[in-house]
Each structure stands twice: as C-alpha cells, then as structure tokens.
Amino acid sequence: MSNNTIYDALIVGAGVSGGFIANALTEAGMKCALLEAGRSFPSGQYPDNELDANALLYWGGGIELNKNASLGLLRPKGVGGGSIVNQALVDRFDDDAFDSWREASGVSYFNRAEMDPWYDAAAEQISIKTVPEEYANGNGKIFREGFEKNGYQYAPLERAHRDCRFEDGNCCIECLRGCPIDSKQSTAVTLIPKARAAGLDLVPEFEAIHVDPRKDLVTVIGRGGDGRESVYRGRRLVLAAGAIGNSRLLLMSGLEKQLPALGHNFYTHPQFMCLGLYDEPVNGHHGPLQSYRSADPTFRANGFKLENVFASPVAVAMLVPALGREHMQRMRAITHMGCVEVAVRDTNPGRITVSSSGKPIVDKTLNEEDRRRRDRGLEAIHNIFESTGATEIIKGNLAIGLHLMGGCNIGTDPTRSVATPDFHLHGFDNIHVADSSAFPNAPGINPSFTIMALSCRAADKIVQGAD
Amino acid sequence: MSTLSATQQRGLLRLGDALIPGDGDMPSFSESGCAEYADRILVSMYSDDRAGLKGVLTLCAILPRPLIRKLFAMTDRHENAPEPVAGLLRMANVGIKGFLMTLYYSDIGGGHVFSKMGWDPVVHRQPQEPTDGAR
Numbered sequence: 001m002s003n004n005t006i007y008d009a010l011i012v013g014a015g016v017s018g019g020f021i022a023n024a025l026t027e028a029g030m031k032c033a034l035l036e037a038g039r040s041f042p043s044g045q046y047p048d049n050e051l052d053a054n055a056l057l058y059w060g061g062g063i064e065l066n067k068n069a070s071l072g073l074l075r076p077k078g079v080g081g082g083s084i085v086n087q088a089l090v091d092r093f094d095d096d097a098f099d100s101w102r103e104a105s106g107v108s109y110f111n112r113a114e115m116d117p118w119y120d121a122a123a124e125q126i127s128i129k130t131v132p133e134e135y136a137n138g139n140g141k142i143f144r145e146g147f148e149k150n151g152y153q154y155a156p157l158e159r160a161h162r163d164c165r166f167e168d169g170n171c172c173i174e175c176l177r178g179c180p181i182d183s184k185q186s187t188a189v190t191l192i193p194k195a196r197a198a199g200l201d202l203v204p205e206f207e208a209i210h211v212d213p214r215k216d217l218v219t220v221i222g223r224g225g226d227g228r229e230s231v232y233r234g235r236r237l238v239l240a241a242g243a244i245g246n247s248r249l250l251l252m253s254g255l256e257k258q259l260p261a262l263g264h265n266f267y268t269h270p271q272f273m274c275l276g277l278y279d280e281p282v283n284g285h286h287g288p289l290q291s292y293r294s295a296d297p298t299f300r301a302n303g304f305k306l307e308n309v310f311a312s313p314v315a316v317a318m319l320v321p322a323l324g325r326e327h328m329q330r331m332r333a334i335t336h337m338g339c340v341e342v343a344v345r346d347t348n349p350g351r352i353t354v355s356s357s358g359k360p361i362v363d364k365t366l367n368e369e370d371r372r373r374r375d376r377g378l379e380a381i382h383n384i385f386e387s388t389g390a391t392e393i394i395k396g397n398l399a400i401g402l403h404l405m406g407g408c409n410i411g412t413d414p415t416r417s418v419a420t421p422d423f424h425l426h427g428f429d430n431i432h433v434a435d436s437s438a439f440p441n442a443p444g445i446n447p448s449f450t451i452m453a454l455s456c457r458a459a460d461k462i463v464q465g466a467d
Numbered sequence: 468m469s470t471l472s473a474t475q476q477r478g479l480l481r482l483g484d485a486l487i488p489g490d491g492d493m494p495s496f497s498e499s500g501c502a503e504y505a506d507r508i509l510v511s512m513y514s515d516d517r518a519g520l521k522g523v524l525t526l527c528a529i530l531p532r533p534l535i536r537k538l539f540a541m542t543d544r545h546e547n548a549p550e551p552v553a554g555l556l557r558m559a560n561v562g563i564k565g566f567l568m569t570l571y572y573s574d575i576g577g578g579h580v581f582s583k584m585g586w587d588p589v590v591h592r593q594p595q596e597p598t599d600g601a602r
Binding site (some may be wrong): 050054055056061062065069070072168171173179181281285314316317318323324327331334335357397398 | 489
C-alpha cells in the first residue's frame with residue numbers, strides 16, 4: 001500500500017521509543033504514521049509456543065549471531081517491540097551511568113536532576129509496581145538466600161505491569177512470548193492504542209529498507225509482508241528501530257559518508273546465564289519470573305550485575321551441555337534448576353555493518369576488561385549456588401545480547417557521534433532518534449526506562465520544533 | 468516441510484535423532500512430530516542462514532549416523548579450536564542446535580515433551596472465581 005498523504009512525522013519502529021514518540025506527537029496534533037516490520041497481534045493473542053514466538057517476535061528466526069558467533073543477539077520485532085518480550089524492568093540510571101554518558105558524549109543534560117522529570121513523565125503513562133515478594137518462586141528464594149548468605153545486597157524488583165494476578169497462579173515466563181492478559185505495560189497495550197485513537201496510522205509488516213532525506217520531505221521506501229515495495233512521505237522522520245535496525249536502515253540508505261560514526265559504538269550488556277541443579281524442586285517457571293535485582297555497590301563498581309531470571313526449555317536446552325540421552329536426562333531436571341545470569345557493562349564497542357543482501361553484520365567481542373567483569377560475576381553466581389546447596393553448576397558459555405545499544409550515538413562531535421543533543425542526526429534537522437541506538441555507551445542498567453525518558457524529551461523537542 | 472526437499476527432510480530426521488534420540492519416556496526427535504513445523508522457522512531466517520542449514524541437512528541425509536553425531540560433537544568442542552575455525556564451529560553448533568532444540572522443546576508436535584519434564588506454566592486469561600473458602 002502506498003500512501004499519498006504527506007505526514008507530519010513518519011516513525012520507523014513500533015517498540016518502546018516509537019510508541020512513546022508516536023503518542024506524544026499525535027497528541028500534539030501531528031499527523032503520524034508508525035511503520036513496523038513485524039506483525040500487530042490482537043490483544044492477548046501472541047504466539048502460544050516458543051517456535052512461533054521466535055519466528056514472529058524476533059529477527060532472524062529467533063537469534064542473530066555476531067561475526068565470530070560468540071554472541072547471540074535477540075532483536076525483537078512486532079508492534080510493541082522489546083516491550084512485548086522483555087521483563088518490563090523500570091530502572092532509572094544512577095549518577096555513574098549519567099557521568100559516563102556525559103563524558104562520552106559531551107551532552108550536559110545527562111544527569112539525574114535534568115533527566116528525572118522525563119522519567120517522571122514516562123512513569124505517568126504506564127503502571128509501575130513492585131513485584132510482591134510473597135509470590136517469589138523457588139528461583140527467587142535461591143537468589144535472595146544466596147545474596148544474604150554471601151553478604152551481597154539485593155532489592156525487590158519494580159516492573160511495568162498492571163495486575164499479573166499471581167494469586168491465580170499465573171506464571172510470567174509465559175509472557176516472554178507476549179503477555180496474554182495485557183498486564184505487562186508494552187506500548188502495544190498502552191501508548192500505541194491511545195495514539196491510534198487520536199489519529200495515528202499504524203502500518204505493521206512494513207520493513208523500511210531505504211530513506212531518502214530531503215530538506216522538507218523524507219521518503220521511506222519499504223517492503224510489505226508480500227514482498228511488494230511501498231512508499232511513505234513525511235516532513236520529518238523518527239528512527240525507532242533500535243541499534244541494529246536504525247544503523248542498518250541508514251547504512252542501506254548510503255548515509256555513512258555524512259555520518260562517519262554510523263554503526264559504531266555498539267554495546268549489548270553481554271549476559272551469561274548459569275544453572276544450578278538442586279535435589280528439591282525449584283520450579284523457577286512458576287509465578288513471577290523475577291522478584292529481585294542485585295543492588296550491590298561492589299558489583300556495580302566491578303562492572304556487572306546479577307539477574308534473577310529463568311528461561312524457557314529451548315533456551316535451557318541451548319545451555320545444557322552433553323548430547324543425546326545425557327542431554328535429555330539433564331533436561332528432565334529442568335524443574336530442579338535454579339538460574340542466575342551475569343550482565344556485563346561492556347567496555348569494548350562493536351560495529352554494525354550491512355552485507356550486500358541487507359543482512360546486518362555485527363563485529364563485537366569482549367575485551368580483557370569485559371572478560372574480567374564476566375568472570376567476577378560468574379564467581380558471585382558460583383558462590384550463590386554453592387551456598388544454597390546446588391549439587392552441580394552449569395556455566396553458560398554463549399553470551400546473549402538483549403540490550404542492543406548504540407550505532408547512532410548522541411554527542412556533540414559529528415565525527416564521533418551520529419545524533420545531536422537535540423535528538424536529530426548531525427546535518428539532518430528532520431531525522432530524529434531517541435531510542436537505544438542513541439546511547440553513548442553501556443550504562444550497566446536495564447535500558448528500557450531511559451529509552452522512555454529520552455523519547456519523552458525528544459518528542460517535546462520535536463513538537464517545539466514543529467510549532 | 469515444503470521448504471525442505473525430501474532429501475533435506477530425511478537429513479533433518481537423522482540429525483534430529485542423533486541429538487535427541489529419545490530416552491524411553493521422552494520421544495525421539497522424529498517420534499515427537501516436531502519436524503513437521505520446520506517451515507515456520509525456516510521462513511523467518513535470513514536467506515544465507517537458511518541456505519547453510521539446508522546444506523547441512525542434505526549432508527546428514529547421506530552421512531552414516533555415527534559420523535553425524537561425531538561431527539556435531541566436534542562443533543560442541545569449539546573452545547579447543549583456534550580462531551577463526553572456532554568461530555565457524557560455534558556458528559554451526561548454535562545454528563544446528565538452535566534449530567533442533569526450538570523444534571523439539573517447543574512441544575508442538577504432539578510428543579507431550581513438556582508434561583514428561585514437569586513443565587507446566589499457566590496464565591489464566593480470566594480471573595479465577597474465588598473458591599468457597601475464600602467467599
């Protein structure tokens with residue numbers, strides 16, 4: 001479907017940033033189209049099995065690998081994007097994260113005093129609650145007990161959900177394929193429906209493949225689900241397709257010369273999931289998937305955090321070593337497994353390029369410092385499992401990248417950054433970006449809430465500029 | 468499995484059974500019926516990844532079964548190899564294992580894999596009626 005409408009704004013990517021910005025611009029009276037490569041799922045009707053979820057909710061059939069296959073990248077797609085499949089954690093950045101961003105970018109507003117109002121503005125749009133400790137499952141209890149026995153600090157978890165009805169026995173691990181009761185505050189159930197009611201045009205199954213930026217008009221060419229090309233035009237473009245999606249689109253559009261830092265400065269918070277085997281059932285798949293977060297200043301100072309998570313059988317099968325019957329025997333013990341992962345605040349930036357067929361190529365490895373951070377985290381996990389009676393510990397050896405950040409980083413220097421502090425690309429006043437691709441480096445904290453805050457701030461700037 | 472040729476389908480079942488042979492209670496890969504759903508993953512893969520996987524499946528249709536298992540075990544020991552060989556082994560390992568484990572451990576083929584593992588997460592779509600005791 002091509003459209004003769006000249007929109008006030010085209011937004012590519014209907015995830016967290018796209019949803020927040022689309023709603024803010026539409027509410028300000030701008031005519032917007034939200035273009036999304038993935039599908040739009042009716043309320044509560046997400047895939048009911050992992051195979052379809054991997055195929056429909058992620059790029060590349062579930063996982064994309066970096067160049068040397070040492071890092072698996074999970075890149076969501078579909079209306080709602082990462083907010084469909086994530087655990088909806090809402091953490092504000094601390095001074096350390098913002099100090100590091102300010103230093104890397106030269107952007108003065110990266111501090112709590114100036115960002116807190118934008119966190120508040122984002123929080124007003126969604127329901128945020130603490131996961132009730134009384135429903136913590138066996139895996140949550142292992143995490144808590146292990147932290148207490150080792151003198152590590154932890155805290156209850158805040159997440160964006162409305163009412164998960166844990167008293168009914170609901171299990172949030174099912175919501176990694178999309179929340180069937182619309183409790184999780186994905187933009188697919190919060191801001192995008194609101195924006196649509198106010199006049200937003202939502203265009204799912206439109207994969208943007210080329211941008212033609214002109215001073216007064218931006219053209220976006222894309223492919224539909226049937227492979228046919230169509231075109232959308234707008235006075236401005238907001239890129240909200242994430243680190244790889246935004247970088248890929250701009251690279252495929254030939255903007256590398258004008259934007260020399262494009263695709264650089266890519267970070268992922270590499271995560272290593274570990275399993276502990278217990279004699280008694282753990283049932284880490286019951287109830288809330290996560291109940292606690294690590295809040296240990298020593299962990300923070302050492303560049304890692306631990307996550308109280310569990311995983312689906314497919315992911316556990318990838319972690320469990322051995323082959324054949326031995327592998328199956330181990331899989332039978334899945335209900336007796338505890339799980340903790342270490343997320344590294346990575347210091348070694350990667351680079352995103354694009355193959356001739358349009359496939360993103362990610363060159364990203366861990367340097368010595370990143371490996372040191374990983375190993376300290378693994379040591380802490382070992383201590384947790386050992387002190388809580390695990391009979392065997394399985395260390396995951398494949399790093400997973402869930403927090404895909406950078407590639408279009410914000411900064412004051414056009415030779416070292418892609419976007420200005422005012423959220424438009426250097427040299428392109430009518431192309432904006434405020435999602436995780438704009439991050440100057442890895443904060444070591446869950447990025448979702450800060451994407452929301454930056455998007456609120458960017459939307460305000462765009463509306464001011466449009467007046 | 469229309470995306471796969473008859474040879475590739477045979478290779479998928481042989482490779483699947485090498486990694487997931489069944490254990491007397493849980494079904495083997497081929498017994499689970501999951502191979503029927505291979506298309507659903509294949510269509511969402513990048514074309515060059517799909518071509519690589521199809522090549523592996525074609526090879527598995529003709530290789531002796533013990534050799535299939537040995538070759539896969541070799542990819543599992545990627546840590547012992549120097550780069551860039553290790554990277555290629557990792558890529559093969561994650562690609563093959565990811566494809567097969569996704570098919571089998573999604574439990575959509577009627578093999579009742581989850582019930583045999585005790586995997587029973589639920590989400591009640593409607594609030595449950597309070598029990599008599601709670602009224």
